[in-house]
Amino acid sequence: MEPARKSEMTAALEAIDFKGKTVFVFGHCHASEEMIDFLATLSVSPLAILDNNKTKHGNTYKGVPITPAAYILEFPSTDSIVLIANRFCEQMRTNLRKLGYNGEIAKILEYNSFAEYSLSGETVKRKTERMLRGMEILKKIRNDYPNRYLVICPHDALGDVYWAMSFLPEYGDIIAVANGERCRQVAEIFGRICVSLPNSEMEEFTQAVIFSREQNCTIAHHDKVYTDNAIKYLNEHAISFIDYYRRIVFGLDNSAKPAQPCCNQPFENISGIPQGKTLIISPYAKSIVQMPDEYWQNVIHEYKGKGFTVCTNVIEGEEPLEGTAPISFPLNQAVSAVEYAGHFIGIRSGLCDVINSAACNKTVVFPDCIYSTTKMKVSEFFALPGWSKPDYIIIQAGGKGSRLEHLTANKPKALVPVENLPMLFHLFKKYPDKKFIIIADHKKDVLREYLECFAKVKYRIVEAIGTGTCSGIKQAMEFLPDCEPFMLVWSDLILPEGFELPAGNDDYIGISQTFPCRWSFQNDVFEEKRSEEFGVAGLFVFKDKSRIADVPESGELVKWFRDKNLKFKQLGLAGTREFGTIDEYKKLGVEKCRPFNRITIENDIVTKEAIDGQGKKLAELEKKWYEFAIRSGIDAIPKIYQTEPLKIERIKGKNIYEYKNEKTEILKGIINALKNLHETKQIPPDTFSIKEAYYGKTMDRLCKVRDLIPFAENRSIIVNRRECRNVFFYKHELEKALDLLKCDHFSFIHGDCTFSNIMLKNSTMPVFIDPRGYFGSTELFGDPNYDWAKLYYSIAGNYDRFNLKDFRLKIGENAVELKIESNNWEELEKEFFEFSGADEKTIKLLHAVIWLSLTTYAWHDYDSICGAFYNGIYYLEEALE
Numbered sequence: 001m002e003p004a005r006k007s008e009m010t011a012a013l014e015a016i017d018f019k020g021k022t023v024f025v026f027g028h029c030h031a032s033e034e035m036i037d038f039l040a041t042l043s044v045s046p047l048a049i050l051d052n053n054k055t056k057h058g059n060t061y062k063g064v065p066i067t068p069a070a071y072i073l074e075f076p077s078t079d080s081i082v083l084i085a086n087r088f089c090e091q092m093r094t095n096l097r098k099l100g101y102n103g104e105i106a107k108i109l110e111y112n113s114f115a116e117y118s119l120s121g122e123t124v125k126r127k128t129e130r131m132l133r134g135m136e137i138l139k140k141i142r143n144d145y146p147n148r149y150l151v152i153c154p155h156d157a158l159g160d161v162y163w164a165m166s167f168l169p170e171y172g173d174i175i176a177v178a179n180g181e182r183c184r185q186v187a188e189i190f191g192r193i194c195v196s197l198p199n200s201e202m203e204e205f206t207q208a209v210i211f212s213r214e215q216n217c218t219i220a221h222h223d224k225v226y227t228d229n230a231i232k233y234l235n236e237h238a239i240s241f242i243d244y245y246r247r248i249v250f251g252l253d254n255s256a257k258p259a260q261p262c263c264n265q266p267f268e269n270i271s272g273i274p275q276g277k278t279l280i281i282s283p284y285a286k287s288i289v290q291m292p293d294e295y296w297q298n299v300i301h302e303y304k305g306k307g308f309t310v311c312t313n314v315i316e317g318e319e320p321l322e323g324t325a326p327i328s329f330p331l332n333q334a335v336s337a338v339e340y341a342g343h344f345i346g347i348r349s350g351l352c353d354v355i356n357s358a359a360c361n362k363t364v365v366f367p368d369c370i371y372s373t374t375k376m377k378v379s380e381f382f383a384l385p386g387w388s389k390p391d392y393i394i395i396q397a398g399g400k401g402s403r404l405e406h407l408t409a410n411k412p413k414a415l416v417p418v419e420n421l422p423m424l425f426h427l428f429k430k431y432p433d434k435k436f437i438i439i440a441d442h443k444k445d446v447l448r449e450y451l452e453c454f455a456k457v458k459y460r461i462v463e464a465i466g467t468g469t470c471s472g473i474k475q476a477m478e479f480l481p482d483c484e485p486f487m488l489v490w491s492d493l494i495l496p497e498g499f500e501l502p503a504g505n506d507d508y509i510g511i512s513q514t515f516p517c518r519w520s521f522q523n524d525v526f527e528e529k530r531s532e533e534f535g536v537a538g539l540f541v542f543k544d545k546s547r548i549a550d551v552p553e554s555g556e557l558v559k560w561f562r563d564k565n566l567k568f569k570q571l572g573l574a575g576t577r578e579f580g581t582i583d584e585y586k587k588l589g590v591e592k593c594r595p596f597n598r599i600t601i602e603n604d605i606v607t608k609e610a611i612d613g614q615g616k617k618l619a620e621l622e623k624k625w626y627e628f629a630i631r632s633g634i635d636a637i638p639k640i641y642q643t644e645p646l647k648i649e650r651i652k653g654k655n656i657y658e659y660k661n662e663k664t665e666i667l668k669g670i671i672n673a674l675k676n677l678h679e680t681k682q683i684p685p686d687t688f689s690i691k692e693a694y695y696g697k698t699m700d701r702l703c704k705v706r707d708l709i710p711f712a713e714n715r716s717i718i719v720n721r722r723e724c725r726n727v728f729f730y731k732h733e734l735e736k737a738l739d740l741l742k743c744d745h746f747s748f749i750h751g752d753c754t755f756s757n758i759m760l761k762n763s764t765m766p767v768f769i770d771p772r773g774y775f776g777s778t779e780l781f782g783d784p785n786y787d788w789a790k791l792y793y794s795i796a797g798n799y800d801r802f803n804l805k806d807f808r809l810k811i812g813e814n815a816v817e818l819k820i821e822s823n824n825w826e827e828l829e830k831e832f833f834e835f836s837g838a839d840e841k842t843i844k845l846l847h848a849v850i851w852l853s854l855t856t857y858a859w860h861d862y863d864s865i866c867g868a869f870y871n872g873i874y875y876l877e878e879a880l881e
Contacts, residue, residue: 009085010038012108018044021104022080026050026092028059028066031085031109036064047075050082052095053286054318070099070293077103085109091369098292127207134208137201141177145193149174150217153187154206156180156199157286158331158350159382163245164220165190166258177205182315185331186354189261220249241382260357267336271327273311275340279303279483282313282346283321291347291365296321299345306482308343313351338362343483348382361484362387389501390541392486393434394476397424398441398464401492403581410811411862412443414491415450417805418579418588420860422450426494428457437479439464439472446862449708454859466553470560474553477545486545490538496575502541509568510539515578519558521570526562537573601650606638609645621773622646628748628780629771632680636673636768651767656755657800657823666766667828670758670791671835673766678747678784685743689776690783694738697776698849699731701856702869708862709855709869710811718815719870724877727852733880738849741842746781753787755794755823756803788838789846795825795832797847797875802867803858809867816870841879848876 013035023039023046025032036046040062049061050069059066072080080103084092089107096105141150151168153161156179165176165187176187176194179202187194197205209217239247246252283296300310300323311327312320320326329337334351335358338344345363346352352364364387366379401413408416414424421429428436436459440447444463451459460479464472473488480486487501489510502508509521517535520527526536536558542548552560579585600607610616623643630640639649659666706728711717715729727734750757751772759767775782793799798820801807806821833840852872858864 006034009035009109012106013038013042013083016081016106018042018081020079022047022075024048024050024072024080024082025064026069026082026084026096027086027088028053028056028061029086033061035083035085035108036062046083048072052284054284058317069095072096072101072103073099077101080104081106083108091367094369095367130204131208131211133201134204134206135212137197137205138208138212138214141175141195141205144195145175147216150209150214151176151192152206152209152217152219152221153178153183154202154219154221156183156202158182158186159241159353160221160350161186162350162353162356163242163258164249165192166260167245167250167252167256168192168220168259177202182331186350189263189332189354190259191262218250220245240380242385261335263332264335265330265332267329267333267340269337269340271311271325273327273341274309276342277307278309278311278341279343279345280311280313280327280338280341281321281324282344282349282351284314284318285347285349291367293321295365297323300324303343303483308483311341313346334358348378348384352384352387356384356387361391390485390487391435392437392480392484393427393431394437394439394473394480394486394488395424395427395491396439396469396472396488396538397447397491398439398471399469400442401580404579404585405582406808407582407585408442410443410446410809410866411450412440412447412491413580414438414447415862416492416579416585417861418494418577418585422860422862423494423579424491425455425860427489427491428455430495430499432457435459437462437476439476441471446708450862453705453708466555468555469557470552470555473548473551473557477549477551480545482546483544485541485543488540488542492578492580493538493573494577494579495539495573496577499573499576502569502571506569507543507547507567508541508571510537510573510576511535511570512537512576512578513572513574514576517578521568524567526558528559537576537578539571539573539576540568541571604650604652605641605647606650607645607647618773619646621779622771625771625773625780632748634677634680636677636766638767638769648769651759651761651769653760653763653767655800656758656760657794657825659760660824663825663828664831666760667795667825667831668835669764670753670766671832673768674750674753674787674791674836677750677768678787680748681781682745682747683781685746685783686776686778689746689778690741690743691738692776693782693786694741694846694849695735698853701853702727705855705859705865705869709866711816712869717870717873719874720817721815722874722877724870724873725880727873727876730880734849734876737845737880741785741845743783743785746775746778747784748780749775749782749784749787751775751782751786751790753790754803755800755825785838785842785846788836789843789850791836792829792832792838792843792847793850794823796829797851797871798823798826802864802871805861805864807863807867809863809870811866816866818867818870818874820867820871844875845879848872848879851875 023044025035025046028049028051032049039046046064048065048067048071050072051057051066052069056066057068072082082096082105084105085108086092087110089110093105151164151174153164153176161178161183168174174192176192178184178187178194178196179199181196184194184196206219209219246256281296281299283291300321303310304323310324312324314320314326314328331354334354338355338358339360341360343361344355345365347365355362364384366382369378370376371378371381395414397412397414399413401408404413404416415422418426436457438459438461440461441464448461451461462472462475465475511521512532512535514532515535516530516532517537518528518530519536520529520531520534521536522534598609598611610619623646626637626640626643629637638651641647656666656670706712712726712728715726716723717726750768751774752770753768757768757770759769761767773779775786800823801821808819810817851868854868855865858868
C-alpha cells in the first residue's frame with residue numbers, strides 16, 4: 001500500500017480504543033493484511049478474518065484464521081468490533097447485520113487493492129518492477145502468437161470472461177488472455193485459444209500493456225482502474241452488466257446480439273443424479289455478499305420435500321451445504337449439467353453467466369445491496385434476461401363475456417379480435433415459446449376448434465369445473481410441474497410491448513395503473529373498491545403451484561386471495577389495455593390493415609411494412625406490381641417513392657364506399673381505369689392458374705376451417721331463410737361450373753380491386769392501391785373477370801362493410817341469419833354489368849367463390865370466418881341454379 005493510503009489507515013486504527021474488544025477483520029485482501037501488520041504494533045491481535053469465500057476458509061495470515069462470517073455470532077456483540085478496509089464496506093456491513101451481528105463496525109479505509117494512489121519513490125519503484133516483469137510476460141505471449149490480436153480479461157471472474165467472449169467483435173484470429181484456469185475454460189467454450197495467467201502475473205502483465213500503450217489488443221473489463229472514467233459513467237447512467245460490455249467495453253450498439261458458446265459438451269453425470277428431478281444449488285460467490293444459511297436450508301427443505309435430489313456445486317475445497325450432495329463438473333459441461341438436472345438456484349456469480357443459455361428452471365438469487373459505488377442494486381446491474389421467468393401461462397378464458405354483447409354471441413371473449421388478432425393471440429405473439437394452459441367455458445368447442453386451426457404455440461385446454469374466476473384453476477395446475485413458476489392472466493388483457501415478466505422467487509400481482517378495476521390492492525390489503533391507480537388487473541405470477549394449491553373450484557379468486565391473506569409484490573401494468581366491456585372495445589376504432597402488415601403515415605407519405613413471413617411474400621409481389629405499372633405508364637396508381645419498404649403518396653381522398661353522391665360517374669371512372677389496366681398487356685391464359693385461383697385455393701381454405709363452422713356437416717344450411725347447398729357436399733358441382741368458364745387471355749390485373757383498395761384523388765381520379773400481384777401461380781397477370789368479380793364484391797356484396805366488422809351474425813339451432821350493413825351501391829348493379837361488359841353469370845359465380853375463399857384470409861375473427869362461409873353458400877346457391 002502506498003504511503004498516503006497507509007497513513008490514512010494507521011490514523012483510523014490509532015483513533016480506536018481496542019481495550020476489552022474482540023477484534024475481527026472482514027475480508028481477506030492486501031489491505032487487511034496491512035491492517036493486521038499494523039495492529040501488531042499496537043499489541044492488538046484480531047481473533048479472525050471473516051470472509052464469504054469458502055475457498056479461503058481454513059487458511060491463516062500470521063496466525064489469524066480465515067473463517068466464515070457467521071463465526072462472529074459465537075461471541076458477544078457488545079464486546080466485538082469489525083474492521084473493514086474495502087470498497088465493498090457497505091455490502092459487508094449489511095451482510096453482518098442480516099446475520100444478526102449488532103456490534104460495532106468500523107470503516108477503516110475505502111480501499112481498492114488494484115489502485116495506486118501516489119507517485120512517491122516507493123510506489124514508482126514498485127510499479128516499475130511489476131511493469132518490467134509484465135513486459136517479459138507480454139514479450140513471451142507475442143513470441144508465441146505473433147501478430148495475433150489479444151483480448152485481455154484481467155480479473156478472475158467467470159462472468160466477465162463470458163460476456164467479453166460473447167460480445168467480442170471480429171478482430172480476426174484472436175488470443176484470449178485470462179486470469180486463472182477456470183476463466184480459460186470459459187474462453188474455450190466459445191472456441192477461443194486462451195492463455196491462462198495466475199493472478200499475480202496477470203496484474204503485472206496488464207500494467208505492462210497499459211504502460212507500453214500496447215497496440216493490437218483490448219483490455220476487456222468493466223471495473224478496474226484502467227476503466228475509471230467508464231465507472232464514473234456507470235455511476236450516472238443505469239445500464240446493466242451485459243450492456244456495459246456491449247456498449248462501453250466494445251462500443252457496440254443495442255442491435256448487437258451476444259454470441260452463444262459453441263464448444264459446450266454433454267454432461268457425463270458421474271454423480272448419478274436423477275434426470276429432471278435434481279436441484280443444483282450454487283451458494284458461493286466471490287464478488288458479492290452471500291445469502292444466509294437459513295435461506296438455503298429453506299430451499300433444500302422445500303425441494304427435498306417434493307422428492308428432489310439436491311446437490312451443491314462445489315469447487316476447490318468448498319463444502320456442500322448440509323443435507324445436500326456435492327457435485328462438480330467442467331465448465332464446458334455446465335449448461336448440459338443443469339439441463340440434465342432440470343433445476344438450478346444460485347447466488348449471482350459467474351456460473352450463472354456460463355449457464356445463461358441453459359433450457360431449464362433457473363433462478364438467480366441477489367442480495368439486497370448496492371453495486372460498488374453506483375446507484376444501482378446488485379440485482380439491477382447484474383440482471384440476467386429471461387432467468388426465472390415463468391415458462392407456463394394459465395389463461396382464464398372462462399366466463400360468458402356478456403358485457404361484450406354481440407361480440408361473444410358466437411365465440412368466447414378470448415377470441416374477440418383486437419387490432420387484427422384475437423385477444424388470446426396477443427399473448428401467443430408476445431410469448432411464442434411459453435406453454436399455455438387455457439381454461440375454457442363459454443363456447444368451449446369453438447375455442448378448441450379455433451385453436452386447433454390457427455394456434456402455433458404449445459397449449460392445453462381444460463374445461464372449467466365450477467363458476468367464477470376460480471373455476472378451472474385447480475384443473476389447470478395439474479398440468480404444471482412441481483417447483484415451476486407460472487403466470488395466471490385474464491384473457492381480456494393486452495399487455496404493452498415493454499412489459500417483462502418478473503424474475504425471482506416471489507409472488508406478484510399486476511396493478512392496473514392506467515385503467516379502472518373493481519378490486520384494489522394497496523399496502524398489502526385487498527379491497528372491493530374501484531380503483532385505477534391500484535386496481536387488481538387480473539395478472540398474477542406465482543413462485544410455484546403450491547402457493548395456491550387449495551384454491552376452490554368456484555368463487556371469486558381475488559376475494560379468496562383476500563381471505564387467505566396472501567402476500568404479493570406489486571407489478572405495474574401501465575400501458576396494459578383491458579377489453580371487458582363493449583364501451584372499451586368501441587374505443588378501438590377499426591383496423592384497415594391486415595395483421596401481416598404495419599402502416600405508418602408521416603406527412604404525405606404512407607409506409608407499408610411486412611411484419612411476418614406472409615406479409616414479406618405479399619410485399620415482394622406488390623413491389624413487382626407497382627414496378628410493372630410504372631414501366632407501363634399506368635396513371636391510376638399513387639406516386640411511388642421507394643419499394644423496400646414501400647413508401648407511397650398519401651391520397652387525400654376517401655375510399656369509394658364512403659362516397660354517397662355522383663356514384664354513377666365514379667363507377668364509370670373506375671371501370672374505365674380498370675379497362676386501361678387490363679389493356680396494358682395480355683398473355684395467353686394459364687388453365688392451371690385458373691384452376692388454382694378459383695377452385696384449389698378455395699377448397700384448401702374451406703377444408704382448414706370445416707370443423708370450425710357450425711352446420712358444416714349438413715348437406716344444406718338455411719341462410720337468411722334460403723336453403724343453400726353446402727359446398728362441402730357439392731364441391732364437384734362447383735368444380736364443373738368453374739371449368740365451364742371462358743378465359744381467352746390473361747391481362748395485367750389488380751387482383752383485389754374492392755372499394756377498400758380504390759380511392760379518388762381530387763374527388764375524380766380513381767387510384768388503385770394494395771394490388772394482389774398474382775393470380776394462381778402466375779405473377780402480375782390473370783383472368784380479368786377476377787377483377788370485375790372483386791369490384792362486384794363491393795357493389796352487390798357489401799364486402800367493405802363486412803371487412804369493417806359492420807355486420808351481425810346469429811347462429812341459431814337450425815339456421816343462420818347474416819346481416820351486413822350496406823355500402824349503398826347495390827342500385828348500380830345493372831350499370832356495373834352495362835359499363836364493364838362482364839358476363840353476369842360468370843361474375844356471380846366468381847363472387848360466391850370469393851366469399852368462400854375469404855374464410856381463412858379473415859382468420860383473425862371467428863364471426864368473419866363463419867360469415868364469409870355462409871355468405872358464400874348463399875350466393876353460390878343462386879349461381880348454381
